[in-house]
Amino acid sequence: MTGKPNEQQPAAGRTMDALLMAVSESKDKDAFQELYRYYAPRLKSFLLGQGAGSHMAEEVVQETMVKVWRKASLFDPAKASASTWIFTIGRNLRIDMLRKASRPEPDFDDPAFAPDPEPLASDAIFREQQDRLLMAAVNELPETQSEILKLSFFQERTHGQIAEELGLPLGTVKSRIRLALSKLRSEIGENE
Amino acid sequence: MTIHHHPSDALLLDYASGALGEAWSLAVATHLAFCPSCRAMVGQLESIGAGMLDSVDLAPLSDKTFEAVMSRLETGTIEPALPAPLAPVKPSANGLPQPLRRYAENARGEIAWQRLGLGASQCLLSTGDVGVTARLLRIPAGKPVPEHTHGGLELTLVLSGAFSDQLGRYQAGDFQEADEGLEHQPHAESGADCICLAVTDAPLRFKSLAARIAQPFLGI
Numbered sequence: 001m002t003g004k005p006n007e008q009q010p011a012a013g014r015t016m017d018a019l020l021m022a023v024s025e026s027k028d029k030d031a032f033q034e035l036y037r038y039y040a041p042r043l044k045s046f047l048l049g050q051g052a053g054s055h056m057a058e059e060v061v062q063e064t065m066v067k068v069w070r071k072a073s074l075f076d077p078a079k080a081s082a083s084t085w086i087f088t089i090g091r092n093l094r095i096d097m098l099r100k101a102s103r104p105e106p107d108f109d110d111p112a113f114a115p116d117p118e119p120l121a122s123d124a125i126f127r128e129q130q131d132r133l134l135m136a137a138v139n140e141l142p143e144t145q146s147e148i149l150k151l152s153f154f155q156e157r158t159h160g161q162i163a164e165e166l167g168l169p170l171g172t173v174k175s176r177i178r179l180a181l182s183k184l185r186s187e188i189g190e191n192e
Numbered sequence: 193m194t195i196h197h198h199p200s201d202a203l204l205l206d207y208a209s210g211a212l213g214e215a216w217s218l219a220v221a222t223h224l225a226f227c228p229s230c231r232a233m234v235g236q237l238e239s240i241g242a243g244m245l246d247s248v249d250l251a252p253l254s255d256k257t258f259e260a261v262m263s264r265l266e267t268g269t270i271e272p273a274l275p276a277p278l279a280p281v282k283p284s285a286n287g288l289p290q291p292l293r294r295y296a297e298n299a300r301g302e303i304a305w306q307r308l309g310l311g312a313s314q315c316l317l318s319t320g321d322v323g324v325t326a327r328l329l330r331i332p333a334g335k336p337v338p339e340h341t342h343g344g345l346e347l348t349l350v351l352s353g354a355f356s357d358q359l360g361r362y363q364a365g366d367f368q369e370a371d372e373g374l375e376h377q378p379h380a381e382s383g384a385d386c387i388c389l390a391v392t393d394a395p396l397r398f399k400s401l402a403a404r405i406a407q408p409f410l411g412i
Contacts, residue, residue, distance in 0.1 A: 032265070041253060044251040044252075045248045048251055062260055066265075069261075080235065083239075083246050084239045084242040086245075087241050092210070101213070101214050101321075102320065103210070104221040104222070104291035105291060106222070106225040107289075110289055111284075112293075113225050114227065114228060130239075131243075134236055134239055134240065135243045138240055149244075153209050156210055157209075157211055159202040161211070174202045177201045177202045177205055178201045182201075
């Protein structure tokens with residue numbers, strides 16, 4: 001990881017959320033280009049880290065960005081940031097295109113779906129605050145715990161594979177994940 | 193409905209990162225349909241994944257990819273999707289939530305149960321995972337599943353009814369993660385059959401000889 005989150009931020013200073021809203025509301029192609037310039041090299045980097053070849057990685061990036069354009073009207077900044085929303089689209093296409101597998105997900109329209117007891121995040125500002133708290137908490141985790149989160153996301157490894165790779169007992173990896181996530185839960189004020 | 197038993201944080205992380213295979217993911221995703229708090233945790237893990245995406249080194253792309261994307265938008269072959277029309281979704285006659293319903297019900301909305309003997313039934317579910325078996329199990333009310341240990345990992349999600357074992361009481365939405373160390377004898381509670389989704393990566397090891405002899409025929 002290099003700490004250059006601002007590289008290639010749009011000159012006009014519109015946030016990624018605002019750019020995606022512009023695509024969502026008015027099919028703004030300039031905004032879409034800005035999103036492409038920011039996310040495409042990051043998505044490709046992620047895919048290379050997960051073992052994709054350069055050509056295949058670009059195919060997945062292409063499909064991801066096309067899907068971002070197509071599905072932009074479904075983006076809801078109160079629920080997730082642009083980065084989170086695009087991360088999930090990229091993840092699902094990676095599973096679909098690289099692993100040729102499907103990803104089971106719950107369906108919010110299913111009558112058997114148990115709704116949230118109350119809206120978890122009432123607006124985009126609250127959600128942004130939560131994301132900031134969360135990332136601050138991630139940055140404070142001890143190296144032994146953050147290392148596992150990085151392997152999990154950057155290399156798409158299961159905790160079993162991570163245990164093997166680090167030469168640690170499975171129980172140790174599981175308990176580090178549990179410690180990390182309970183820290184994150186308490187930082188964002190959940191008492192589960 | 194209060195859920196008392198949840199997937200481990202390690203499984204939720206594997207599901208959020210996308211590393212978890214389809215059959216295991218089916219158990220986690222179906223639990224998520226029952227459980228707002230695990231959904232919230234998965235959402236937070238996805239935000240962490242997104243934070244890592246934001247901070248990753250950049251890998252330059254060929255200009256061709258950008259041109260390909262833009263020309264697909266220009267030619268209008270890709271119309272922005274409107275929110276899906278909210279077709280009324282009929283509830284499952286079997287009370288199964290999605291995504292499980294898609295795997296377990298046939299086109300007529302039925303579950304093709306196979307008898308296992310002793311009143312129990314199963315329905316094998318097809319996933320793309322090799323070496324991992326997902327099945328629905330129906331244990332008759334008040335009856336035990338033969339005492340067994342696990343060669344590998346077993347995930348069990350209760351869909352209706354309830355069972356109890358040494359670890360506690362499990363009812364609809366509750367999730368059990370059993371690994372090699374666990375030897376247990378689940379009992380379905382009286383009153384209603386207990387229907388579960390069970391995902392395993394190795395045959396169960398039954399303690400009783402009779403159950404071991406029957407095992408190859410039962411396919412469990």
